[in-house]
Amino acid sequence: MTISRDHGGTTIGVCDAIVVGAGIVGASCAHALAKAGLAVRIVERDAPARGTSGACEGNLVLWDRTSDPDLALTRVSHRRWAELAEELSAGVGIDIEYARKGSLMVIPESGGIDGARRQCDWLGGQGVRYEWLDAAGVREAEPWLKGAVDGAAYFPDDAQIEPRLATWAQVRAAQRCGATLHAHQPVLDVQSSATGVRVTTGLGVLSADWLVVAAGVWSPEVVRSLHVDVPVRPRKGQIAIIAGSPVQVIHKVMEASYVQTVASDDEQLQVANVVESTRSGSILLGSSREVTVPSDRGVELSVLSRIVARALDFFPDLASAQVIRSYAGLRPMTPDHLPLIGPLREHPRVILATGHEGGGVMGAAATADMVAALIMGAPTPVPPEPYLPTRTLNPAGSHG
Numbered sequence: 001m002t003i004s005r006d007h008g009g010t011t012i013g014v015c016d017a018i019v020v021g022a023g024i025v026g027a028s029c030a031h032a033l034a035k036a037g038l039a040v041r042i043v044e045r046d047a048p049a050r051g052t053s054g055a056c057e058g059n060l061v062l063w064d065r066t067s068d069p070d071l072a073l074t075r076v077s078h079r080r081w082a083e084l085a086e087e088l089s090a091g092v093g094i095d096i097e098y099a100r101k102g103s104l105m106v107i108p109e110s111g112g113i114d115g116a117r118r119q120c121d122w123l124g125g126q127g128v129r130y131e132w133l134d135a136a137g138v139r140e141a142e143p144w145l146k147g148a149v150d151g152a153a154y155f156p157d158d159a160q161i162e163p164r165l166a167t168w169a170q171v172r173a174a175q176r177c178g179a180t181l182h183a184h185q186p187v188l189d190v191q192s193s194a195t196g197v198r199v200t201t202g203l204g205v206l207s208a209d210w211l212v213v214a215a216g217v218w219s220p221e222v223v224r225s226l227h228v229d230v231p232v233r234p235r236k237g238q239i240a241i242i243a244g245s246p247v248q249v250i251h252k253v254m255e256a257s258y259v260q261t262v263a264s265d266d267e268q269l270q271v272a273n274v275v276e277s278t279r280s281g282s283i284l285l286g287s288s289r290e291v292t293v294p295s296d297r298g299v300e301l302s303v304l305s306r307i308v309a310r311a312l313d314f315f316p317d318l319a320s321a322q323v324i325r326s327y328a329g330l331r332p333m334t335p336d337h338l339p340l341i342g343p344l345r346e347h348p349r350v351i352l353a354t355g356h357e358g359g360g361v362m363g364a365a366a367t368a369d370m371v372a373a374l375i376m377g378a379p380t381p382v383p384p385e386p387y388l389p390t391r392t393l394n395p396a397g398s399h400g
Contacts, residue, residue, distance in 0.1 A: 026214030034177035055329030069386035245321035
């Protein structure tokens with residue numbers, strides 16, 4: 001694979017669409033646009049999957065959605081990732097480690113069953129499959145889960161992918177369709193008109209009919225020269241990878257309170273248990289959420305200690321394991337916890353694809369289809385109105 005690393009100069013490129021950002025959302029958008037026949041340039045400040053997409057869990061989970069439009073987009077993506085796993089394996093030879101292992105929404109004895117039942121009643125009404133397990137059923141499903149629990153809801157269709165592999169696979173698939181990747185090229189300036197856009201980087205000026213801004217927490221900075229306020233804030237999440245324990249985690253195990261941390265507007269640190277296995281044999285522990293600034297990607301031992309301690313409440317035999325790696329990622333959060341997908345009112349040739357917070361991996365496939373449809377003038381996979389940047393920033397379709 002060829003990666004352009006131009007430094008300076010006056011190179012001018014002309015294309016149909018420029019995608020800024022080579023995380024999972026940007027890579028997916030670039031692939032969808034290139035597959036539709038557009039000439040695409042991908043501009044990335046670092047390298048693919050070096051930001052949030054390289055520091056996340058790879059969840060393809062339905063039960064942690066909090067509003068009707070959030071769930072609608074997620075369900076489309078859920079189906080699309082199963083298709084893409086096969087397509088990317090056959091097309092570019094990358095196994096994105098798609099695994100439909102199901103997830104358990106575990107309710108500890110300390111409480112939360114009423115809220116969990118309300119969440120499941122809503123999900124079931126939307127057609128999401130689940131099954132209630134009592135405490136004995138939880139032990140049967142996860143023999144190593146020995147903490148005190150009231151029960152769990154089992155979601156058999158939930159899955160996971162390896163987000164770094166999925167990001168690179170989408171980039172390579174886009175390149176196979178003719179796209180060009182310009183790595184290590186921060187955007188210096190953006191100008192737009194009624195007929196197109198001009199993006200200045202260190203390699204020179206790129207001109208295109210369309211600009212897709214999929215730069216995560218850096219999206220506001222990308223369009224700053226357009227004098228547009230993109231309401232995206234970074235919310236840091238930290239993860240620990242452990243190894244050396246006999247514990248086997250069969251499903252993705254998540255504490256029921258996880259959904260409250262997703263929907264919360266609290267800027268302070270919140271921790272909810274997530275435990276899952278990886279194909280390599282290690283175990284991933286999460287999760288945390290805390291509003292911060294774009295430059296803050298440092299791992300804090302005090303937060304990791306809380307994450308590990310919460311995991312031990314459910315899986316006490318993990319105490320013999322060792323933390324072999326840890327990392328922090330910045331999730332782009334909007335005020336209403338819905339992504340921004342669609343054109344800017346003042347700059348209709350500039351399309352946002354950002355603000356997915358912790359659902360970027362989950363929503364990337366459907367977001368890419370939405371962006372491609374908006375640019376090509378085709379029907380969108382779901383009605384676009386709830387996600388448009390022109391919306392009023394109030395929760396849409398909330399189920400309460």
